[in-house]
Amino acid sequence: MILAFSASSFAQTDEQRAAIADRIKSFSNVCVAGDDCGGAAIADSAVAALPGEAKYAGCAACHGPNGG
Template identity: 50%
Template sequence: MSNIAAKAISTLFAIALGFLATSTMANTDNAAIAERIKPVGSVCVEGDDCGGASAAPAAAGGARSAADLYTTKCAACHTSGVLGAPKFGTSEWTDRAAGKGLDTLVNNAINGINAMPPRGTCADCSDDEIKSLVEYMVDSAK
């Protein structure tokens, strides 16, 4: 290929690239861009006026029983005693309640202790539900 042909092809390519860039830039409208990148939703904090929307109640479906919560949230560790968890229905619970007191056991369950993370596996449990769970496990040993 001759030197003139190579220059002609390069020039045509540059012109085509220029037209493409110009037409792309001409089709960009700031309002259209803003519409494409706008947030999908927003966060409504309780107590703020969010256009009449109300947050779902924390315990939808009513109160949960300690027995149901134990079965779904606690049994995995407290049935078998994983990593030293006191086993359900054993004297370990009465010994702990007598030695530390119920308030300390509840505080440990809320804040975590040893291998147990805060709230165990019940991150959506309220403090009152955690207290009822601890009482349920202590009562299981009596």
């Protein structure tokens, strides 16, 4: 009787498994050079089209004047 009760308490539906997987999934993704990571190519092409001073100002806004 106890074994049957404990086994049924651990049985999960597909919906419950999906909800658990959604809750414990990683909150970020690692993008490796050469992989298709979404918006990276768009940002690269937008920056590449800028003239030198505008490119420096755009990067320095977030990374600072020393690139940090």
